[in-house]
Amino acid sequence: MSSPSDEQLEGANGGIQPGFYYGRGVPYLPINGYPGKLIAIEGTDGVGRSTQIMLLREWLEVQGYGVVETGWTRSPLMQPTIELAKASNTLNKLTFVLLYATDFADRLEKEIIPALKAGFVVLSDRYIFTALARAGVRGTDRQWLRNLYGFAIAPHMVFYLKTDVETLIGRVLAARGMDFWESGMDLKLGDDIYDSFRAYQNKLLREYNSMAEEFHFRNIDARKPIEVIQDELRKQVRAFLEA
Amino acid sequence: MLNNLMQRHEYPGKLFVVEGIDGSGKTTQLGLLAKWLVAEGHRVFVTEWNSSALVKAATKTGKKKNALTPMTFSLLHATDFADRLLYKIIPPLKAGMIVLADRYTYTAFARDATRGVDRQWVRELYSFAVRPDLALYFRVPIDVSVDRLTARRVKLKFYEAGMDMGWSPSPIESFRIFQGKVLEEYDRIVDEFGLQVVDASGSITAQQRNVRHLVAPLLVERGVERTDEQPVG
Numbered sequence: 001m002s003s004p005s006d007e008q009l010e011g012a013n014g015g016i017q018p019g020f021y022y023g024r025g026v027p028y029l030p031i032n033g034y035p036g037k038l039i040a041i042e043g044t045d046g047v048g049r050s051t052q053i054m055l056l057r058e059w060l061e062v063q064g065y066g067v068v069e070t071g072w073t074r075s076p077l078m079q080p081t082i083e084l085a086k087a088s089n090t091l092n093k094l095t096f097v098l099l100y101a102t103d104f105a106d107r108l109e110k111e112i113i114p115a116l117k118a119g120f121v122v123l124s125d126r127y128i129f130t131a132l133a134r135a136g137v138r139g140t141d142r143q144w145l146r147n148l149y150g151f152a153i154a155p156h157m158v159f160y161l162k163t164d165v166e167t168l169i170g171r172v173l174a175a176r177g178m179d180f181w182e183s184g185m186d187l188k189l190g191d192d193i194y195d196s197f198r199a200y201q202n203k204l205l206r207e208y209n210s211m212a213e214e215f216h217f218r219n220i221d222a223r224k225p226i227e228v229i230q231d232e233l234r235k236q237v238r239a240f241l242e243a
Numbered sequence: 244m245l246n247n248l249m250q251r252h253e254y255p256g257k258l259f260v261v262e263g264i265d266g267s268g269k270t271t272q273l274g275l276l277a278k279w280l281v282a283e284g285h286r287v288f289v290t291e292w293n294s295s296a297l298v299k300a301a302t303k304t305g306k307k308k309n310a311l312t313p314m315t316f317s318l319l320h321a322t323d324f325a326d327r328l329l330y331k332i333i334p335p336l337k338a339g340m341i342v343l344a345d346r347y348t349y350t351a352f353a354r355d356a357t358r359g360v361d362r363q364w365v366r367e368l369y370s371f372a373v374r375p376d377l378a379l380y381f382r383v384p385i386d387v388s389v390d391r392l393t394a395r396r397v398k399l400k401f402y403e404a405g406m407d408m409g410w411s412p413s414p415i416e417s418f419r420i421f422q423g424k425v426l427e428e429y430d431r432i433v434d435e436f437g438l439q440v441v442d443a444s445g446s447i448t449a450q451q452r453n454v455r456h457l458v459a460p461l462l463v464e465r466g467v468e469r470t471d472e473q474p475v476g
Contacts, residue, residue: 024363025361026314026360027359077304077305092326098321098325106312148368151314
């Protein structure tokens with residue numbers, strides 16, 4: 001017998017089938033086994049995702065795979081609005097979540113699904129887990145979030161570039177400094193951006209870790225050298241694509 | 244799971260909403276209701292569907308390029324609604340005011356399902372909404388609605404006419420097909436959420452009398468606050 005909470009989670013992720021919708025999906029876009037593959041690279045800011053994706057893409061193309069990249073908040077429809085809303089600081093947690101979901105829906109329908117249909121390998125820089133983690137930290141109802149993203153396609157592989165706050169702080173400061181949203185300043189965890197960044201990123205990492213099992217994350221130690229991480233990614237991707 | 248939409252709210256104010264297809268006369272009725280409430284000394288706030296500044300830019304871009312899919316259309320409206328709920332609807336309800344909403348979540352349920360979005364998904368999406376104290380549904384036959392709109396020489400808008408669905412190249416014909424389906428969705432919603440049906444083919448005055456008759460008992464029920472000052476605006 002499963003507990004009530006297990007039952008509640010059923011449907012959102014009960015038996016994830018890679019390449020198909022997590023939940024209720026988009027009824028007017030039925031999926032019947034597309035040839036493409038969806039690979040998501042997740043991890044917090046400053047963890048080295050874009051570098052890894054660039055290298056992975058290069059390698060995949062040399063191997064003869066067609067590659068399409070998609071990234072969080074990059075839809076032409078929503079990007080200006082999201083930037084504007086962030087700049088004017090008017091976002092409350094609910095509109096935050098819904099703006100991201102709109103952006104994702106736009107990219108799903110216009111980039112991801114067409115690419116999967118056409119047999120591409122889709123490399124997704126962040127996926128819905130970023131949204132789930134950020135909203136989870138902000139106290140949004142978890143079941144509601146999972147229902148909301150029931151229209152997302154479960155990736156064939158989810159790589160989670162796992163790190164710790166100390167490493168993250170070093171990288172972010174060296175690269176570009178801490179910004180308002182990355183530091184979760186909207187959560188009012190403290191007036192000091194450094195303290196807020198540390199507290200916020202700690203909470204985020206806990207959220208990601210709590211999703212690892214539910215969404216079948218493949219953990220990759222992001223503290224290792226770039227080449228070592230890339231070798232690991234290639235090994236797993238090769239094994240999957242050639243299986 | 245959130246289910247605010249199914250539970251009575253605890254705010255001191257009242258939330259009354261009007262629903263119906265374009266040309267059902269709901270906006271006219273809402274305006275008359277507002278006039279009466281203000282004259283009676285109530286503090287009233289009116290909010291319209293899809294009117295927040297936050298998503299205006301994206302909706303405009305999307306509409307101009309006809310780039311909205313049923314899912315992004317649905318989510319943009321939910322974003323707009325969330326923004327208005329938190330900034331425009333809940334604060335006056337907390338202050339004991341009467342909030343009048345021209346269209347509410349039921350518009351999304353009806354339109355999005357017509358566009359092929361999953362019915363249950365949309366309902367869950369909006370489960371954070373406050374349940375109205377009264378939801379009036381102005382039911383009108385499609386022919387009456389089309390006649391009213393053409394008599395007013397209203398230029399049918401692309402999405403309102405459901406042109407995005409590609410069911411007919413003629414705006415009027417597309418409107419007829421699309422809104423006809425929306426009417427069927429509303430019929431489901433009436434039972435599911437207990438909407439109060441108003442026969443919208445009757446005269447404006449008769450309808451308004453009916454509306455006030457339905458609203459009046461709800462005003463005394465929990466003693467909505469009145470002001471002695473002259474209404475502003």
